[in-house]
Amino acid sequence: MLELTILLPALINGLTLGAVYALVALGLTLIYGVLHIINFAHGSLLMAALYGVFFLNTGLGIDPYAAIVVMVPALFAAGYVLQRSVIGKASHGKDQNVLLVTLGIAIVIENLALALFSADTRTIDTPYAFEMVDLGIAFVPLPRVIAFIAALAVTAVLWFIIARTDLGRAIRAVAKERQGARLVGIDVDHIFAMSFGIGTACLGAAACLLLPTFYVSPGVGHVFVLIAFTVVVLGGMGSFVGALVGGFIIGVTESLGGLLLGESLGQIGIFLIFIAILLLRPTGLFGSRLS
Amino acid sequence: MTALLEVEALRAGYNGVEVLRGVDLRVETGEIVAVLGSNGVGKSTLNNNVCGLFRPYAGRVRFDGVDITGADPKHIVAAGLIQVPEGRRIFPNLTVRENLEMGGYRRGRSRRAQNLERVVTVFPRLKERLAQTAGTLSGGEQQMLAIGRGLMAEPQLLILDEPSLGLSPLMVEEMFNLVRRLNADGLSILLVEQNVVQSLELAARAYVIENGRIVLSGPAAALREDPALRKAYLGM
Ligand SMILES: Nc1ncnc2c1ncn2[C@@H]1O[C@H](COP(=O)(O)OP(=O)(O)O)[C@@H](O)[C@H]1O
Ligand SMILES: [Mg+2]
Numbered sequence: 001m002l003e004l005t006i007l008l009p010a011l012i013n014g015l016t017l018g019a020v021y022a023l024v025a026l027g028l029t030l031i032y033g034v035l036h037i038i039n040f041a042h043g044s045l046l047m048a049a050l051y052g053v054f055f056l057n058t059g060l061g062i063d064p065y066a067a068i069v070v071m072v073p074a075l076f077a078a079g080y081v082l083q084r085s086v087i088g089k090a091s092h093g094k095d096q097n098v099l100l101v102t103l104g105i106a107i108v109i110e111n112l113a114l115a116l117f118s119a120d121t122r123t124i125d126t127p128y129a130f131e132m133v134d135l136g137i138a139f140v141p142l143p144r145v146i147a148f149i150a151a152l153a154v155t156a157v158l159w160f161i162i163a164r165t166d167l168g169r170a171i172r173a174v175a176k177e178r179q180g181a182r183l184v185g186i187d188v189d190h191i192f193a194m195s196f197g198i199g200t201a202c203l204g205a206a207a208c209l210l211l212p213t214f215y216v217s218p219g220v221g222h223v224f225v226l227i228a229f230t231v232v233v234l235g236g237m238g239s240f241v242g243a244l245v246g247g248f249i250i251g252v253t254e255s256l257g258g259l260l261l262g263e264s265l266g267q268i269g270i271f272l273i274f275i276a277i278l279l280l281r282p283t284g285l286f287g288s289r290l291s
Numbered sequence: 292m293t294a295l296l297e298v299e300a301l302r303a304g305y306n307g308v309e310v311l312r313g314v315d316l317r318v319e320t321g322e323i324v325a326v327l328g329s330n331g332v333g334k335s336t337l338n339n340n341v342c343g344l345f346r347p348y349a350g351r352v353r354f355d356g357v358d359i360t361g362a363d364p365k366h367i368v369a370a371g372l373i374q375v376p377e378g379r380r381i382f383p384n385l386t387v388r389e390n391l392e393m394g395g396y397r398r399g400r401s402r403r404a405q406n407l408e409r410v411v412t413v414f415p416r417l418k419e420r421l422a423q424t425a426g427t428l429s430g431g432e433q434q435m436l437a438i439g440r441g442l443m444a445e446p447q448l449l450i451l452d453e454p455s456l457g458l459s460p461l462m463v464e465e466m467f468n469l470v471r472r473l474n475a476d477g478l479s480i481l482l483v484e485q486n487v488v489q490s491l492e493l494a495a496r497a498y499v500i501e502n503g504r505i506v507l508s509g510p511a512a513a514l515r516e517d518p519a520l521r522k523a524y525l526g527m
Contacts, residue, residue, distance in 0.1 A: 169389050170396065173382045180380030182344060184440065185368030185397025 009138040010259045011252060016144040018251020019151035020209055024224050025231035025243040026158060027202030033238030034175045034195040037098040041082075042228060043221025044109040045200050049075050049207035050216035051117065057124045057211070064124065064211045065146065071204035079200030084193040106221075113218035121217040129212060147209040154205045155244060161198070162240065171195050175238070227254075230274045236284030245285065249273070293356045295320045295448055295479050296341070296372070301350035303333075303340040309348065310336045312503035318448060318481050323474050325490040325511065326483045327524070328500035334483045335377050337500070338452050342374045343367045355447060368397045371447030377456065377483075379437040383426030387417055390425050390436055394443025403443070410439040413469070431462040438469070449473070450481045455489070467493055487524040491515050499524075 024046060031039045052071055056062040062070070082105065091097040131142040162168035174181045174191045181188055214220075231250050235242020250270055258266030277284065294317040304310040310333040318324045328334050340347045343364035352360045354372050382390050391410060395403040411418035414435045420428065425436055434454055441449055451470065455463040467489050474480055484490040491497060491511045499507035499520060507520055514520055 166392075166396065169385060169393055172384055172389075173393055176384045177380055177382050179344065179376065180382060181393075182364045183342065183368070183374055183376055183380060184393050184444065185365040186393075187363075187365050 005138075006259065007256075009140065010255045012135065012138050012140050013144065014252030014255030015248055016140065016148040016251070017255060018248035019148045019155075020206055020247075021224075021227055021231055021251050022244045022247025023151045023154055023202050023206045023209070025228045025235070025247055026155060026240070027199035027206075028228045029232045029235070029238055029240070029243045030158075030162075030171075030202075031196055031199040032232065034171055035083075035098070035192055037087075037095060037102065039196075039199070040099065040102040040225075041105040041109065042199075042203070043223075043225030044106040044113075045075065045078070045221075046203045046207060046224055047113060047216065047218065047221035048078075048109055049203045050211055050214075050220060051113065052204075053207045053211045054122055054124060054216050064126065064208050065150070068150075068205055068208045071208050072201050073204075075204030075207075076197040076201035078197075080193045080197035082200075083196035084189065087196070088189060088192060110218050110221070117218065119218055121215045123215045124211055126212050141213065143212040147213070150205070150209050154202065158198070158202070159240065167191075167194060171198075227270060230270050232284075234273060234277050234284055236286035239284065239286035242284055242286035293353070294318060295322075295355060296481065297351070297353040298337075298341060299351040299353075301337070301340065301347050301352065303336055303345060303347040303350075305336075305345075310503055311340070311347075311500075313350070314500070314503075314505055316498055316505065316508075318479055320479050321474075321477065322496065323470065323480045323482055323494045325494035325497035326481065326500065327485070327487050327490060327497055329485060329524075332500045333503055334500060335452055338374055338376070338450050338481075338483060342372065342450065365397055368444060371398065371445065372450070373398075373441045373444045373446035373448070374450040375437045375441040375452065375454065377452040379433050381425045381433055381436050381440065383424070385425055386421065387423055387425050387428070387436060388421040390440050391417075391421075391443050394440035395445075397444065399443060399445040402445070406443050406445065410442050413442070413472075414439050430457050431459070431465075434458065434462075434466065442473075446478065448479045448481060450483065452483045453485065454482075455484065455486050463489070487520075 028039060028042050031037065049071055052074065053064050053067050056067045056070060057064055087098060087101050090101045128142050132139040133142050133145050162171060170186050170191050174186060174188055178188055227250060231243055231246040234249060235246030253269040253273060254266050257269035261268065296318040298314055298316040301311055301314040302309055314337060326334055326337065339345050341352050343362050346361040351358060354370055357370065359367050359370065382393065391407050392403060395406055399406055416432060417435055417439055428436060454466050458466060470480060470482060471493055482490055482494060491514055494511045496509065497511050497514050498505050507514060507517060
């Protein structure tokens with residue numbers, strides 16, 4: 001029988017992991033919900049963001065958490081420009097083209113990273129990497145506590161933008177009724193690019209929260225893209241709440257799976273969930289609405 | 292004197308195939324002008340080319356003296372030419388209030404609150420449903436919402452594309468009364484309809500489209516008596 005003293009930390013660990021997964025998945029689900037495309041470049045953009053945080057830290061001595069104020073705008077701008085000048089233009093409005101274009105972007109970014117940075121796995125050192133926080137029920141590494149709180153804060157900001165601002169209303173309007181949107185004077189191409197930009201801005205935040213406890217390598221995006229897809233499919237494509245709940249479920253599954261089956265098998269639970277969802281409830285837990 | 296809307300020798304269609312083969316039409320300030328024609332003659336094609344959703348093959352569209360041929364819809368909306376499209380095209384996932392607010396996204400933005408008050412005075416039924424998701428409204432309510440959303444942009448000219456489509460006879464009556472009232476308040480309206488009898492009662496002038504061209508036009512009172520029109524559209 002497992003002791004509570006082992007189970008609780010694993011559970012909390014899973015929740016902290018899940019919050020960051022949710023953030024990555026939110027970006028993916030936002031882009032899907034509005035543009036109706038699956039962004040295969042999501043993982044490699046996260047990888048690029050992780051390198052950004054890495055070099056800001058090792059090169060300029062900028063703390064990874066402080067780097068949020070650089071990385072979020074930078075990834076937003078990258079996403080906006082990418083959608084407006086490459087993806088939107090190259091796809092000519094055909095969804096299958098978009099798929100190939102994002103796949104192509106992923107390959108280009110990954111090979112650039114390989115050429116520039118080699119396949120080495122890199123980590124950063126922070127003074128607080130091994131600091132523990134006493135939550136009363138368990139000790140949790142400080143970076144994970146920060147990641148958890150910050151990921152939820154970013155999610156709250158995102159929710160506010162989508163639910164309560166004119167930009168958010170326009171994003172939701174375009175997601176469901178493009179013709180109607182154009183008739184009220186919404187610039188649909190601009191809103192597409194804004195959605196894509198906000199989706200990738202999530203990756204900028206996620207990268208800052210991840211790197212203190214994680215690593216970066218040219219292939220690191222794959223780890224997350226698979227998890228993010230699972231979260232999105234689990235929660236329901238395009239669903240905001242779904243991404244959040246799905247993120248937590250996957251985070252906890254991975255953490256408890258690792259505890260029960262060992263590190264190397266921990267992720268098996270994720271794939272089992274992925275397959276089960278596709279078989280039993282292909283629309284996910286929260287349907288297909290962007291709200 | 293320049294008209295509010297002037298369409299000149301407009302040719303338009305899809306994938307190179309012409310639907311409209313030279314359409315001329317004008318709307319003066321303060322008028323209700325009806326565009327009539329049976330299903331599939333190109334009435335919506337005309338609207339959508341005027342409003343910038345599609346680019347015409349040839350011809351000119353002038354609004355308030357400015358050439359808007361092929362302009363981006365956002366500029367056309369900003370100029371005050373607002374279309375309430377066939378099929379309503381409301382945002383089903385947004386609330387009624389949000390739909391109305393989006394009507395003032397490009398134009399009338401600073402007076403949104405007042406405009407929203409005005410619109411719900413015109414449509415009291417929308418007022419009760421402001422917090423409701425628009426997709427759950429009845430067909431008649433959705434049509435009201437679509438018109439209300441159009442009014443939020445403080446239109447100079449409102450194009451209504453088959454506002455009576457799919458409504459019960461009672462609702463159709465209410466819709467035409469509303470159009471009359473809006474016009475009495477000074478709004479210029481281009482009413483696109485298949486409902487010939489009621490449209491001709493309402494409009495000052497009308498155009499009839501057939502085979503991609505205007506085949507009849509003139510004062511509504513005269514068209515009502517036109518033997519060719521009575522034969523073709525009223526079965527008399
Ligand atoms: N988006 C489109 N693509 C291709 N053909 C279209 C499109 N919209 C309408 N059409 C065709 O153009 C013709 C005119 O359609 P439309 O303007 O909608 O007629 P109306 O509004 O008078 O009923 C029809 O033959 C219709 O099938
Ligand atoms: Mg039509």
